[in-house]
Amino acid sequence: MATIEKRPYQSGKEIRWRVKWRTGGSGPWDGRQFERNSDAKRFKALVEANGQTTPPPEQLIEHGFGHLVPAGVAAPAPEPAEQVLTFREYAEEWLGQLVKPHPETVRKYRERLEKHVFPRLGDRPIAEITRRKMREWQQGLRDGGLSAKTTIPSR
Incomplete structure:
Protein backbone atom coordinates (compact mmCIF):
# COMPACT_ATOMS: atom_id res chain seq x y z
CA MET A 1 0.00 0.00 0.00
CA ALA A 2 1.38 3.39 -1.01
CA THR A 3 1.74 6.09 1.62
CA ILE A 4 2.26 9.86 1.60
CA GLU A 5 4.87 11.50 3.82
CA LYS A 6 5.05 15.19 4.64
CA ARG A 7 8.66 16.31 4.11
CA PRO A 8 9.79 19.84 5.03
CA TYR A 9 12.70 21.50 3.25
CA GLN A 10 15.77 22.15 5.40
CA SER A 11 14.61 25.73 5.96
CA GLY A 12 11.39 24.33 7.40
CA LYS A 13 9.29 26.94 5.59
CA GLU A 14 8.30 24.89 2.56
CA ILE A 15 6.89 21.40 2.41
CA ARG A 16 7.14 18.59 -0.13
CA TRP A 17 5.02 15.46 -0.29
CA ARG A 18 6.56 12.06 -0.94
CA VAL A 19 4.59 9.10 -2.23
CA LYS A 20 6.36 5.85 -1.40
CA TRP A 21 5.47 2.23 -1.98
CA ARG A 22 6.98 -1.25 -2.14
CA THR A 23 7.17 -2.35 -5.78
CA GLY A 24 4.55 -5.05 -6.30
CA GLY A 25 3.55 -4.74 -2.65
CA SER A 26 6.56 -6.53 -1.18
CA GLY A 27 9.56 -5.59 -3.34
CA PRO A 28 12.07 -2.75 -2.95
CA TRP A 29 10.94 0.72 -1.96
CA ASP A 30 10.21 3.27 -4.67
CA GLY A 31 8.91 6.82 -4.44
CA ARG A 32 8.30 10.23 -6.00
CA GLN A 33 8.16 13.73 -4.51
CA PHE A 34 5.60 16.42 -5.25
CA GLU A 35 5.24 20.10 -4.42
CA ARG A 36 1.49 19.78 -3.78
CA ASN A 37 -0.39 17.35 -1.59
CA SER A 38 -3.19 17.06 -4.19
CA ASP A 39 -0.69 15.83 -6.81
CA ALA A 40 0.71 13.33 -4.33
CA LYS A 41 -2.78 11.99 -3.60
CA ARG A 42 -3.56 11.60 -7.32
CA PHE A 43 -0.25 9.85 -7.96
CA LYS A 44 -0.76 7.56 -4.97
CA ALA A 45 -4.12 6.49 -6.41
CA LEU A 46 -2.43 5.67 -9.74
CA VAL A 47 0.27 3.61 -8.03
CA GLU A 48 -2.34 1.66 -6.09
CA ALA A 49 -4.46 1.13 -9.22
CA ASN A 50 -1.37 -0.31 -10.97
CA GLY A 51 -0.63 -2.94 -8.33
CA GLN A 52 1.97 -0.93 -6.36
CA THR A 53 4.07 -0.17 -9.44
CA THR A 54 4.95 3.01 -11.28
CA PRO A 55 2.16 3.74 -13.77
CA PRO A 56 2.98 3.28 -17.48
CA PRO A 57 4.01 6.38 -19.50
CA GLU A 58 0.62 6.66 -21.24
CA GLN A 59 -1.15 6.82 -17.89
CA LEU A 60 1.32 9.31 -16.47
CA ILE A 61 0.77 11.62 -19.44
CA GLU A 62 -3.01 11.16 -19.36
CA HIS A 63 -3.18 12.19 -15.69
CA GLY A 64 -0.88 15.20 -15.98
CA PHE A 65 2.34 13.59 -14.80
CA GLY A 66 4.17 13.73 -18.15
CA HIS A 67 7.20 15.24 -16.40
CA LEU A 68 7.70 11.88 -14.64
CA VAL A 69 8.05 9.91 -17.89
CA PRO A 70 11.68 8.77 -18.14
CA ALA A 71 13.78 10.40 -20.84
CA GLY A 72 13.98 8.33 -24.00
CA VAL A 73 10.57 6.75 -23.53
CA ALA A 74 8.46 7.59 -26.55
CA ALA A 75 5.19 9.36 -25.93
CA PRO A 76 2.16 7.47 -27.19
CA ALA A 77 0.88 8.35 -30.65
CA PRO A 78 -1.87 10.94 -30.59
CA GLU A 79 -5.37 9.57 -30.81
CA PRO A 80 -7.18 10.07 -34.11
CA ALA A 81 -9.36 13.17 -34.31
CA GLU A 82 -12.82 12.62 -32.97
CA GLN A 83 -15.62 12.68 -35.53
CA VAL A 84 -17.69 15.84 -35.34
CA LEU A 85 -21.32 15.10 -34.47
CA THR A 86 -23.81 17.21 -36.41
Whole structure:
Protein backbone atom coordinates (compact mmCIF):
# COMPACT_ATOMS: atom_id res chain seq x y z
CA MET A 1 0.00 0.00 0.00
CA ALA A 2 1.38 3.39 -1.01
CA THR A 3 1.74 6.09 1.62
CA ILE A 4 2.26 9.86 1.60
CA GLU A 5 4.87 11.50 3.82
CA LYS A 6 5.05 15.19 4.64
CA ARG A 7 8.66 16.31 4.11
CA PRO A 8 9.79 19.84 5.03
CA TYR A 9 12.70 21.50 3.25
CA GLN A 10 15.77 22.15 5.40
CA SER A 11 14.61 25.73 5.96
CA GLY A 12 11.39 24.33 7.40
CA LYS A 13 9.29 26.94 5.59
CA GLU A 14 8.30 24.89 2.56
CA ILE A 15 6.89 21.40 2.41
CA ARG A 16 7.14 18.59 -0.13
CA TRP A 17 5.02 15.46 -0.29
CA ARG A 18 6.56 12.06 -0.94
CA VAL A 19 4.59 9.10 -2.23
CA LYS A 20 6.36 5.85 -1.40
CA TRP A 21 5.47 2.23 -1.98
CA ARG A 22 6.98 -1.25 -2.14
CA THR A 23 7.17 -2.35 -5.78
CA GLY A 24 4.55 -5.05 -6.30
CA GLY A 25 3.55 -4.74 -2.65
CA SER A 26 6.56 -6.53 -1.18
CA GLY A 27 9.56 -5.59 -3.34
CA PRO A 28 12.07 -2.75 -2.95
CA TRP A 29 10.94 0.72 -1.96
CA ASP A 30 10.21 3.27 -4.67
CA GLY A 31 8.91 6.82 -4.44
CA ARG A 32 8.30 10.23 -6.00
CA GLN A 33 8.16 13.73 -4.51
CA PHE A 34 5.60 16.42 -5.25
CA GLU A 35 5.24 20.10 -4.42
CA ARG A 36 1.49 19.78 -3.78
CA ASN A 37 -0.39 17.35 -1.59
CA SER A 38 -3.19 17.06 -4.19
CA ASP A 39 -0.69 15.83 -6.81
CA ALA A 40 0.71 13.33 -4.33
CA LYS A 41 -2.78 11.99 -3.60
CA ARG A 42 -3.56 11.60 -7.32
CA PHE A 43 -0.25 9.85 -7.96
CA LYS A 44 -0.76 7.56 -4.97
CA ALA A 45 -4.12 6.49 -6.41
CA LEU A 46 -2.43 5.67 -9.74
CA VAL A 47 0.27 3.61 -8.03
CA GLU A 48 -2.34 1.66 -6.09
CA ALA A 49 -4.46 1.13 -9.22
CA ASN A 50 -1.37 -0.31 -10.97
CA GLY A 51 -0.63 -2.94 -8.33
CA GLN A 52 1.97 -0.93 -6.36
CA THR A 53 4.07 -0.17 -9.44
CA THR A 54 4.95 3.01 -11.28
CA PRO A 55 2.16 3.74 -13.77
CA PRO A 56 2.98 3.28 -17.48
CA PRO A 57 4.01 6.38 -19.50
CA GLU A 58 0.62 6.66 -21.24
CA GLN A 59 -1.15 6.82 -17.89
CA LEU A 60 1.32 9.31 -16.47
CA ILE A 61 0.77 11.62 -19.44
CA GLU A 62 -3.01 11.16 -19.36
CA HIS A 63 -3.18 12.19 -15.69
CA GLY A 64 -0.88 15.20 -15.98
CA PHE A 65 2.34 13.59 -14.80
CA GLY A 66 4.17 13.73 -18.15
CA HIS A 67 7.20 15.24 -16.40
CA LEU A 68 7.70 11.88 -14.64
CA VAL A 69 8.05 9.91 -17.89
CA PRO A 70 11.68 8.77 -18.14
CA ALA A 71 13.78 10.40 -20.84
CA GLY A 72 13.98 8.33 -24.00
CA VAL A 73 10.57 6.75 -23.53
CA ALA A 74 8.46 7.59 -26.55
CA ALA A 75 5.19 9.36 -25.93
CA PRO A 76 2.16 7.47 -27.19
CA ALA A 77 0.88 8.35 -30.65
CA PRO A 78 -1.87 10.94 -30.59
CA GLU A 79 -5.37 9.57 -30.81
CA PRO A 80 -7.18 10.07 -34.11
CA ALA A 81 -9.36 13.17 -34.31
CA GLU A 82 -12.82 12.62 -32.97
CA GLN A 83 -15.62 12.68 -35.53
CA VAL A 84 -17.69 15.84 -35.34
CA LEU A 85 -21.32 15.10 -34.47
CA THR A 86 -23.81 17.21 -36.41
CA PHE A 87 -27.27 18.10 -35.24
CA ARG A 88 -28.78 16.02 -38.05
CA GLU A 89 -26.84 12.91 -36.95
CA TYR A 90 -27.85 13.48 -33.34
CA ALA A 91 -31.53 13.93 -34.27
CA GLU A 92 -31.53 10.79 -36.45
CA GLU A 93 -29.97 8.81 -33.61
CA TRP A 94 -32.54 10.22 -31.18
CA LEU A 95 -35.40 9.20 -33.48
CA GLY A 96 -33.96 5.70 -33.70
CA GLN A 97 -33.86 5.37 -29.91
CA LEU A 98 -37.49 6.24 -29.21
CA VAL A 99 -39.10 3.38 -27.32
CA LYS A 100 -41.98 1.84 -29.29
CA PRO A 101 -43.03 5.05 -31.04
CA HIS A 102 -46.20 5.11 -33.09
CA PRO A 103 -45.28 5.33 -36.80
CA GLU A 104 -47.34 8.53 -37.13
CA THR A 105 -45.37 10.14 -34.30
CA VAL A 106 -42.05 9.34 -36.01
CA ARG A 107 -43.41 10.67 -39.32
CA LYS A 108 -44.50 13.98 -37.70
CA TYR A 109 -41.15 14.40 -35.89
CA ARG A 110 -39.21 13.71 -39.07
CA GLU A 111 -41.41 16.09 -41.09
CA ARG A 112 -40.89 18.93 -38.60
CA LEU A 113 -37.16 18.30 -38.43
CA GLU A 114 -36.87 18.34 -42.24
CA LYS A 115 -39.02 21.46 -42.62
CA HIS A 116 -38.01 23.64 -39.68
CA VAL A 117 -34.78 22.42 -38.09
CA PHE A 118 -32.44 20.76 -40.58
CA PRO A 119 -32.35 23.66 -43.08
CA ARG A 120 -30.86 25.95 -40.42
CA LEU A 121 -29.17 23.64 -37.90
CA GLY A 122 -28.90 20.21 -39.52
CA ASP A 123 -25.30 20.26 -40.73
CA ARG A 124 -23.89 22.30 -37.84
CA PRO A 125 -21.72 20.52 -35.29
CA ILE A 126 -23.57 20.19 -31.99
CA ALA A 127 -20.74 22.01 -30.20
CA GLU A 128 -21.29 25.12 -32.34
CA ILE A 129 -24.98 25.50 -31.54
CA THR A 130 -25.18 28.23 -28.92
CA ARG A 131 -28.12 29.85 -27.14
CA ARG A 132 -27.77 32.79 -29.48
CA LYS A 133 -28.04 30.53 -32.54
CA MET A 134 -31.14 28.94 -31.02
CA ARG A 135 -32.75 32.35 -30.40
CA GLU A 136 -31.96 33.39 -33.99
CA TRP A 137 -33.46 30.13 -35.27
CA GLN A 138 -36.61 30.62 -33.17
CA GLN A 139 -36.93 34.21 -34.38
CA GLY A 140 -36.62 32.98 -37.97
CA LEU A 141 -39.49 30.55 -37.36
CA ARG A 142 -41.64 33.35 -35.93
CA ASP A 143 -40.73 35.60 -38.86
CA GLY A 144 -41.82 32.75 -41.13
CA GLY A 145 -45.32 32.80 -39.66
CA LEU A 146 -45.17 30.29 -36.80
CA SER A 147 -46.57 31.46 -33.46
CA ALA A 148 -44.33 32.02 -30.47
CA LYS A 149 -46.21 29.26 -28.66
CA THR A 150 -45.05 26.70 -31.23
CA THR A 151 -41.45 27.86 -31.45
CA ILE A 152 -40.54 28.16 -27.77
CA PRO A 153 -39.86 24.78 -26.16
CA SER A 154 -41.82 24.01 -23.01
CA ARG A 155 -39.86 23.88 -19.78
